[in-house]
Amino acid sequence: MSLVAVTRSEYTKQFSTVGWWVLAIVLVVYVAFTAGVLALVFGGVASGRLTGNGPTPQTEGLAGLVYSSASGVGYVFPLLVGTLMVTTEFRHKTLTPTFLATPRRGVVLGGKFFVGIVVGLLYGILGSAAAVAAGAGVLSIFGVDAELGSPDTWTLVGRMLLAFSLWALVGIGVGTVVRNQVAAIVIVLAVTLFIEPIVRTLGGLVSGFSEVVKWFPSAASDALVGKTIFGAMSSGGSGSLDWWVGGLVLLAYAVVFLVIGLFTTWRRDID
Amino acid sequence: MPEGQVLELTGLTKRFGAVSAVDSLDARVEPGLVTGFLGPNGAGKTTSLRMLLGLVRPTSGTATIGGKRYADLASPLQTVGAALEASSFHPGRSAANHLKVYARAAKLPISRVDEVLGLVGLSDVAGRRVGGFSLGMRQRLGLATALLGDPGVLVLDEPTNGLDPEGIRWMRSLLRHLAEEGRTVLISSHLLAEVQQTVDALLIISHGRLVFQGGVEDLADPDEYATVVDAPDRAALSALLDERGIPYQLLRNGFTIRHLEPVEVGALAAGAGIALSNLQSKGASLEDIFLELVSGVRAHASAGGTTVPAATPTAGIPDAEAPAPVPTAAVPAESVPAAAVPAEPVPAAAVPAEPVPAAAVPAESVPVEPGPGAEPAPSTAMVTVAAPAPALRAEAPPAPTQPEAPRSSYSVASTGVIDVVPPAQTATAPPAHDGTATADAVPADTVTGDTAPGNTSTDDGEVQR
Numbered sequence: 134m135s136l137v138a139v140t141r142s143e144y145t146k147q148f149s150t151v152g153w154w155v156l157a158i159v160l161v162v163y164v165a166f167t168a169g170v171l172a173l174v175f176g177g178v179a180s181g182r183l184t185g186n187g188p189t190p191q192t193e194g195l196a197g198l199v200y201s202s203a204s205g206v207g208y209v210f211p212l213l214v215g216t217l218m219v220t221t222e223f224r225h226k227t228l229t230p231t232f233l234a235t236p237r238r239g240v241v242l243g244g245k246f247f248v249g250i251v252v253g254l255l256y257g258i259l260g261s262a263a264a265v266a267a268g269a270g271v272l273s274i275f276g277v278d279a280e281l282g283s284p285d286t287w288t289l290v291g292r293m294l295l296a297f298s299l300w301a302l303v304g305i306g307v308g309t310v311v312r313n314q315v316a317a318i319v320i321v322l323a324v325t326l327f328i329e330p331i332v333r334t335l336g337g338l339v340s341g342f343s344e345v346v347k348w349f350p351s352a353a354s355d356a357l358v359g360k361t362i363f364g365a366m367s368s369g370g371s372g373s374l375d376w377w378v379g380g381l382v383l384l385a386y387a388v389v390f391l392v393i394g395l396f397t398t399w400r401r402d403i404d
Numbered sequence: 405m406p407e408g409q410v411l412e413l414t415g416l417t418k419r420f421g422a423v424s425a426v427d428s429l430d431a432r433v434e435p436g437l438v439t440g441f442l443g444p445n446g447a448g449k450t451t452s453l454r455m456l457l458g459l460v461r462p463t464s465g466t467a468t469i470g471g472k473r474y475a476d477l478a479s480p481l482q483t484v485g486a487a488l489e490a491s492s493f494h495p496g497r498s499a500a501n502h503l504k505v506y507a508r509a510a511k512l513p514i515s516r517v518d519e520v521l522g523l524v525g526l527s528d529v530a531g532r533r534v535g536g537f538s539l540g541m542r543q544r545l546g547l548a549t550a551l552l553g554d555p556g557v558l559v560l561d562e563p564t565n566g567l568d569p570e571g572i573r574w575m576r577s578l579l580r581h582l583a584e585e586g587r588t589v590l591i592s593s594h595l596l597a598e599v600q601q602t603v604d605a606l607l608i609i610s611h612g613r614l615v616f617q618g619g620v621e622d623l624a625d626p627d628e629y630a631t632v633v634d635a636p637d638r639a640a641l642s643a644l645l646d647e648r649g650i651p652y653q654l655l656r657n658g659f660t661i662r663h664l665e666p667v668e669v670g671a672l673a674a675g676a677g678i679a680l681s682n683l684q685s686k687g688a689s690l691e692d693i694f695l696e697l698v699s700g701v702r703a704h705a706s707a708g709g710t711t712v713p714a715a716t717p718t719a720g721i722p723d724a725e726a727p728a729p730v731p732t733a734a735v736p737a738e739s740v741p742a743a744a745v746p747a748e749p750v751p752a753a754a755v756p757a758e759p760v761p762a763a764a765v766p767a768e769s770v771p772v773e774p775g776p777g778a779e780p781a782p783s784t785a786m787v788t789v790a791a792p793a794p795a796l797r798a799e800a801p802p803a804p805t806q807p808e809a810p811r812s813s814y815s816v817a818s819t820g821v822i823d824v825v826p827p828a829q830t831a832t833a834p835p836a837h838d839g840t841a842t843a844d845a846v847p848a849d850t851v852t853g854d855t856a857p858g859n860t861s862t863d864d865g866e867v868q869r
Contacts, residue, residue, distance in 0.1 A: 141508045142505050144508075149497050149504070152496070233481065233486055234506045234509035234510050236475040236480055402454070404450075
């Protein structure tokens with residue numbers, strides 16, 4: 134009943150169904166495509182092969198911007214996988230055998246927490262690899278420095294891994310609060326794909342609004358990673374949080390959701 | 405060797421809003437026995453089990469396993485194995501991985517997974533996804549999950565649901581075997597016929613309250629047993645009985661004589677030179693007793709006075725009570741010799757204050773003369789079932805055992821359904837269901853080839869041999 138046993142159990146649970154690698158494949162394809170297109174546009178314009186509308190961007194730092202698309206667009210995937218880790222148990226009623234094996238329910242959530250970190254790291258590695266491979270490949274076609282030897286690039290990758298893990302934890306928190314799987318997925322997609330981008334765009338336009346917007350989870354995530362394509366496009370505003378503050382904010386979201394879930398749905402009768 | 409533990413429910417209560425699903429339930433389940441936990445649908449069986457297993461929080465009261473709450477058990481899966489429903493699986497996970505998940509959680513060796521899969525006969529499909537499993541296979545996998553930790557206590561909710569007759573027989577012998585090893589085995593069911601051969605003790609609940617606790621043999625009053633006798637020359641037999649002043653009742657399947665052993669009746673007939681075509685002992689239908697218990701018509705002392713009063717208006721009562729006035733209406737029409745009528749045993753006289761025998765008798769009479777609104781709810785085609793004594797059962801529960809003693813037999817309604825159902829449903833019960841239930845409930849040699857699905861009309865005694 135120890136936390137180690139539960140974590141091993143949750144690990145087996147997570148990797149014994151197809152869900153994780155289906156999402157992983159979609160993540161890799163999606164991130165690689167985005168990074169490739171960004172590299173094509175920025176690289177093409179910067180190198181002069183494509184004609185841009187605005188001022189020609191500098192080639193320096195371009196690679197990092199392209200690579201950061203892994204977390205910039207890919208954070209939905211660890212968020213989803215974390216959410217599914219919990220809602221699947223409600224959906225398929227597997228909480229019954231789970232709680233029979235581990236009647237101390239909080240320990241179960243602890244096991245999920247650690248496995249969430251592992252899955253987040255795995256997705257971070259896959260997403261970063263896809264972004265770097267596709268981005269560096271396309272940039273090198275245009276003769277732009279892929280900066281693969283630069284420590285900045287690898288610092289960026291490291292922070293992206295951290296961001297992916299934190300997003301998986303936020304997902305577990307969301308799943309614990311919203312136990313209906315369909316509702317949870319709809320909420321996650323609606324918030325990440327519509328509500329946050331719109332609000333953040335408005336935040337870039339209206340002064341003062343950005344002070345609030347920078348505390349949004351995806352803004353905190355971008356702050357943690359450092360460079361983001363979103364940040365580059367909406368240049369206005371009072372800037373973002375420090376990277377470590379961004380990480381703590383994201384962690385705070387995860388913890389708040391988990392605690393709310395722990396004292397509400399997680400304590401309910403299982404039938 | 406895992407030790408069986410005593411399960412104890414004390415004042416266990418669960419309310420959902422104003423509705424009491426379980427109402428101050430007191431019960432004790434002993435190790436070394438198979439205990440049947442019976443009640444109609446919605447009686448609170450599953451809720452009680454879930455409270456015992458810490459999945460549902462009781463409104464008040466406690467449920468303990470060996471004196472401890474489930475949540476306080478040091479190693480739960482090694483103490484209690486539970487299978488609550490046949491759908492607690494991720495459809496995309498293989499059977500082996502499903503078990504591996506819980507073996508890991510309980511710190512059990514992974515080799516245990518193959519062991520339990522072999523035990524329940526799922527070794528061949530260990531790598532297949534559970535989503536493609538039939539209900540019977542899921543039941544087996546649920547049982548495998550319960551057995552994973554080799555626990556001393558087994559709690560199974562409707563374990564034979566979805567199993568084929570062979571699977572049911574296998575399940576019964578397994579449960580008996582586990583109980584004989586000293587484990588505590590608690591199985592719930594809404595089918596009395598399904599468990600009555602397997603269980604040693606019974607807990608019956610209705611509307612969340614305990615209505616019976618005790619052995620199967622305590623359920624029926626020995627006075628309610630009767631002898632059924634028939635002869636090709638019925639006139640001679642009835643003359644003989646009249647001559648001896650033995651009260652009887654003539655039904656389609658023969659003469660029913662109360663308070664007389666088959667051996668006495670047989671000797672009597674032999675003395676008179678009457679060839680018999682049928683001679684057997686027949687008990688009051690346990691199912692009728694069960695129905696009366698759950699509907700509140702009958703109260704049993706074992707329930708500790710917590711029985712719902714008979715006056716409580718419940719849907720089940722009219723059905724169960726209605727047969728009581730029938731005998732007087734039905735008997736004259738059926739009993740051939742008019743002289744027999746005055747001698748007809750008045751059931752109420754046998755057990756005063758209990759309408760039970762009356763209810764049992766008209767069940768057979770009704771098809772002949774169905775009094776308006778007086779039809780008993782269940783089909784009560786009588787099937788003699790050997791009730792193996794515990795010693796006999798020790799060897800091989802489903803083994804064909806002839807009734808050794810005339811008294812050791814029960815009657816089971818061939819439908820096997822002990823839920824409270826309206827009369828209309830009984831009449832239109834699907835024949836296939838009847839056939840299955842009969843086959844399940846009766847030892848192999850008792851079920852003969854003529855237990856055809858169509859052969860289960862309510863007064864048909866020919867199902868038995």
